[in-house]
Amino acid sequence: MPARAVVLPGTSLLVPGAGGGADLLADVRVAMAAALDRLVAASVTPATTRRDGDAPLVVLGAVPRGAGGGFGRRRPSLAGAGVADRWVPDVAGWARADPAPARPAHVPASVALLALRAALRRAGHDGPPEVVVLEVSDAAGAPAEAVAALHRAPAVVVAGGAVPGAPGAAAVPDPQPGSTPDRGPGCPVLLAPAVSALLDGAVAPGRWSWGVTTVPGGHEHLPPSYGIAEGRAG
Secondary structure (H helix, E strand, O other), X not given: OOOEEEEEOOOHHHOOOOOOOOOOOHHHHHHHHHHHHHHHHHHOOOOXXXXXXXXXXXXXXXXXXXXXXXEEOEEOOOHHHOOOHHXXXXXXXXXXXXXXXXXXXXXXXXXXXXXXXHHHHHOOOOOOOOEEEEEEOOHHHOOHHHHHHHHHOOEEEEEOOOOOOOOOOEXXXXXXXXXXXXXOOEOOEOOOHHHHHHHHHHOOOOOEEEEEEEEEXXXXXXXXXXXXXXXXXX
């Protein structure tokens, strides 16, 4: 049963190099990395003691109906955001580190894959990450093997939306932008219905408690703030 979850913004601008020469979301990336570092430290077996058969982490994301979701190993791609994979070092380098062929994930899940891989590397986990991706438009359509993997996973990274209050994103009532998390158990998190149903099904309805960090967007052409949510099951 997953003990922790992190909901990340799904914007490609969080991937270093995806925005060209301008790094508009550096502060959001710092908060995202800190949340993932906490998730990895609390939920992932240390690299020195990891055993074959340990359950992989799951990246969970919603896709529109007809967008071609699925389950399994995936590689990141930002082509759906108009960014060629060869332009982004972390994306281009994925195939060299993990040569096994895999379908590309949609952009939000790709952002989550790249951020999670970076967190695993910071914790000493080199090599291809033990991560599977589940992308769904309807919880009822999730394959049985995917639901089973979600139930076994030590933690889940949710590829969410970019703006607090938007579908698939963390939301804080009357948020005051800043980098200090609100860890109150009653802090609401808005998720795509399919994602919410799968998260609840992986533990028990109402068993997740959430805290949300809001970070200013920092640019006039970006949303005013971004949310990163951290959940605990218990």
